[in-house]
Amino acid sequence: xxxxxxxxxxxxxxxxxxxxxxxxxxxxxxxxxxxxxxxxxxxxxxxxxxxxxxxxxxxxxxxxxxxxxxxxxxxxxxxxxxxxxxxxxxxxxxxxxxxxxxxxxxxxxxxxxxxxxxxxxxxxxxxxxxxxxxxxxxxxxxxxxxxxxxxx
Numbered sequence: 376x377x378x379x380x381x382x383x384x385x386x387x388x389x390x391x392x393x394x395x396x397x398x399x400x401x402x403x404x405x406x407x408x409x410x411x412x413x414x415x416x417x418x419x420x421x422x423x424x425x426x427x428x429x430x431x432x433x434x435x436x437x438x439x440x441x442x443x444x445x446x447x448x449x450x451x452x453x454x455x456x457x458x459x460x461x462x463x464x465x466x467x468x469x470x471x472x473x474x475x476x477x478x479x480x481x482x483x484x485x486x487x488x489x490x491x492x493x494x495x496x497x498x499x500x501x502x503x504x505x506x507x508x509x510x511x512x513x514x515x516x517x518x519x520x521x522x523x524x525x526x527x
Contacts, residue, residue: 472508
């Protein structure tokens with residue numbers, strides 16, 4: 376069997392290169408399909424989950440994840456939604472809000488500082504997202520979950 380490197384070395388016409396690239400793409404897509412269906416870990420989903428867990432303190436964008444995965448943003452977004460049932464940005468935002476909730480309960484940091492600690496620079500955006508995912512503002516959440524001694 377001739378390796379891809381040997382095929383490229385023997386290519387002469389632009390059409391030869393296109394054919395090699397096409398065959399490689401088909402092979403890659405086939406491998407990805409196999410990974411999705413044979414019970415092995417899903418690389419794309421695993422990568423995204425690990426990336427968010429490691430980098431939640433920074434701003435995370437779809438384009439950034441797609442670039443890291445070397446896939447198109449629309450593919451990454453639709454793939455994540457198809458596999459998890461949750462929109463990618465919804466997942467990222469809910470993860471950040473869960474981390475923020477932990478900080479709110481374990482510290483006296485200002486809401487602005489908590490927002491920045493989870494990679495949300497705009498405090499108004501943070502409050503809106505927090506209310507969306509927790510049904511309370513950050514301060515309401517902190518008060519409602521405070522220790523009984525702290526409420527007095």
